Amino acid sequence: MSNVIPSWGRDVADEQVGGFSYRMYEPRARRLDSLLEQAERWTGRAHIIQGDARLDHGDLGKAARLKAAQLAQHGVGRGDRVALLGWNSADWVVNLWASWWLGAVPVLVNAWWSTREMEHAFELLTPAAVLVDRRLAGKVPAGSPVAPWPTADVAEGPLPARVESDDENEPALILFTSGSTGFPKAVVLSHRSIISGLHGLLRITRRLPQELEGAPSSVALHTGPLFHIGGVQTLVRGVVVGETLVFPEGKYDPFQAMALIEEHRVTRWSAVPTMVSRLLDAQAQRPVDLSSLRSLTLGGAPAHPSLYQRIRDELPSVQARVATGYGLTENGGQATAASGRDTRDRPGCCGLPLPTVEIAFGNPSADGTGEVLLRAASQMLGYYGEQSSPIDADGWLHTGDLGHLDEDGYLWVTGRSKDLILRGGENIAPLSVERALVGVPGVLDAAVVGVAHPDLGEEVAAVVVVDEATALRPDLEEYIISILRAELASFAIPSQWRFQTEELPVLGSEKIDKKALSTQLSAQTAARISAAR
CATH class of the missing domain: 3.40.50.980 (Rossmann fold)
Structure with missing residues (x-):
């Protein structure tokens, strides 16, 4: 295998690919199989650790x-x-x-x-x-x-x-999106798709291959499944930068995660907010040494600003290095990145577009909010076995998400266009309500949907996951509403509630199965309205 350290470019230029113009790095890696040749650069470092198993x-x-x-x-x-x-x-x-x-x-x-x-x-x-x-x-x-x-x-x-x-446009990977309206769709990504997204992240974090000489090695805890795009990006990144990846055994357990961070001196962790919240709760019960953890990235679900502050308060070694971003499988992963400074100064933002990503908005309203459109070299080739595609004739990927850019170019995502709740003439984005709910002490997770109402058209319904202690409160609904009043307009506060301690139902991509929840809550609402007549 080659011992030559590749040079990955820092500048982008427009290139034509398949009839579309994309921003591309030059020089760049063309193929994932070629990256394997760089693994020997890190001989002597562990690549995978899981229990007693180790792969160098x-x-x-x-x-x-x-x-x-x-x-x-x-x-x-x-x-x-x-x-x-x-x-x-x-x-x-x-x-x-x-x-x-x-x-x-x-x-x-x-x-x-x-x-x-x-x-x-x-x-x-x-x-x-x-x-x-x-x-x-x-x-x-x-x-x-x-x-x-x-x-x-x-x-x-x-x-x-x-x-x-050396064809970077050949199919390299097929993985699946959520199946809320049918079977999961098979997303086809090229070698270019995966490498382009990774190149952008390494560029902004100053971790390009030629920049790593003398850099300290990193150890990452990986608590998500490898069969999602985030898992693939983690694996490829690990080979390029010589990272050690620590895999837990079995389902996520916060105490096991804490033990792994302490034992292997984990420096980096990417996780969904509920995992982090549960780890902080566990750390408060049985503290261990987590001082090796230097950076934390939140993704996959809305995170309330209070969680960011809690991380800064309770994980002092992380301090302001709490990042996030925005992306989707069809885009080959991440499209924007928010640094720790960004999440501190602009709570709730999704960050700046990666250098190769263009962002536009479909059907924008007066305040600039519209459907988020992405155009990037990282986007998919298409859905396997389907003629339909969310990529239009100009190369823009229609995400179905609503958002806007602020005056400094930061992306803010406010919800899903198809999920908007229309209540008595007011538009309500479930994501904004969910973000407020997960900021309530004792709330672990939440899902908000619209259910039919004979007078208002729709009303706001929420399924809220709370911890065991909070579930015992006799005034639970009033307690949560009292906190929401400071964050939400009165019409956006849910009028129908379901509280539980078990996790929310999820689809294959770990996204909450809102279709199932909506069906359950609609039946509950219909029964309540019928009984009141």
């Missing part, structure tokens, strides 16, 4: 090439789809890189899917090989071309050369 950077390349040889024996070659179905592990990581080394297209199957969703995905994509963790083997449709999952005991033999291609 220096061993990743050989392990992936041995696995690639095994896949080739199963008939896998360039352009073939290889399904990966498993929980986070070193095997998952090696199988991904082995597929890329052959020029194959990994299909990241959601391990939480139902049997019917599995069947639909396999029927749609007809993978040439299925790599499945034995714990999930029962979910694979009968007759699928199953190949071995483990990577530690692959027989030694000739190592295949990297696929002979």
Whole structure:
């Protein structure tokens, strides 16, 4: 493998790709398989740690090439789809890189899917090989071309050369979006899609490959599933910058996360707000040494400004390094980034666009709010097996999100255009209500939907997850409303409530299943209105 340190450019220029003009870096990496050649640069550093298992950077390349040889024996070659179905592990990581080394297209199957969703995905994509963790083997449709999952005991033999291609526009990955209106959609990302987004993040954080000489190594705790775009970006980033990734075992547990941070001196963590909130609660009960943690990134759900302040107060080693951003699978991940200073000075903002990302707004209102449109080299090639696409004739990706840019160019996302609640002539963005709710002490999570009302058209309904102590309050509804009055207009305060201590129902992408909640709450509202007549 090559020991030459690649140079990744800091400046962008317009290039034509597939009839669209995109902002692109030059020089840049073209292929994900080529990045594996840089793993040996970090020989001696752990790449993956999970329990007693450890995979070093220096061993990743050989392990992936041995696995690639095994896949080739199963008939896998360039352009073939290889399904990966498993929980986070070193095997998952090696199988991904082995597929890329052959020029194959990994299909990241959601391990939480139902049997019917599995069947639909396999029927749609007809993978040439299925790599499945034995714990999930029962979910694979009968007759699928199953190949071995483990990577530690692959027989030694000739190592295949990297696929002979420098085409960055070839499909590199298929992963799935939420299925709130049907089956999940299969998003096809190119090598360009994934590398472009990563390049932008490394550029603004000064972590380009040629800038790393003498830089301290980082250790990241990864608590999300690898089969989502954030997981893929974390893995690729880890190889490029020589990062150690620590995987928990089993479902998220705040006490386990704390123990891992302390044991492995974790420096970086990206998580959804509820994970962080629960860790802070656990730390207050049984404190451990979390002083190694230097940066924290929140994403995946709305975070109230009070959570940012709580992190600064209770995790002094993090201080102002609490970042966030905005993105979606169809855009190849992140489109904007907000630094710790941004989240401190502009609570609630999503940050500035990455250097290669253009932002516009569809059908803007008088105050500039409209549907967020993105155009970037990182965006998807399309949905597999579908002619329809949210990318228009000018290359703009229609996100379905509502937002605006402030006078300094920062993006603010206010909700989903299809989720707006129309109550008595007033438009209410559920996201703004949810942000206010998760700022209430004792509230862990919340979902807000509109339900039909005979006079108002719709009314605001909320399902609120509270901790055990808060659930015992006899005045729970009044307590929450009293706090919301300082943050929301009276018409935006929910008039229908459901409180619970169990987690909210989620779709395969971990987004809250609002369709299911809306159906339940609508039935509850109809019964209440009928009883009142």
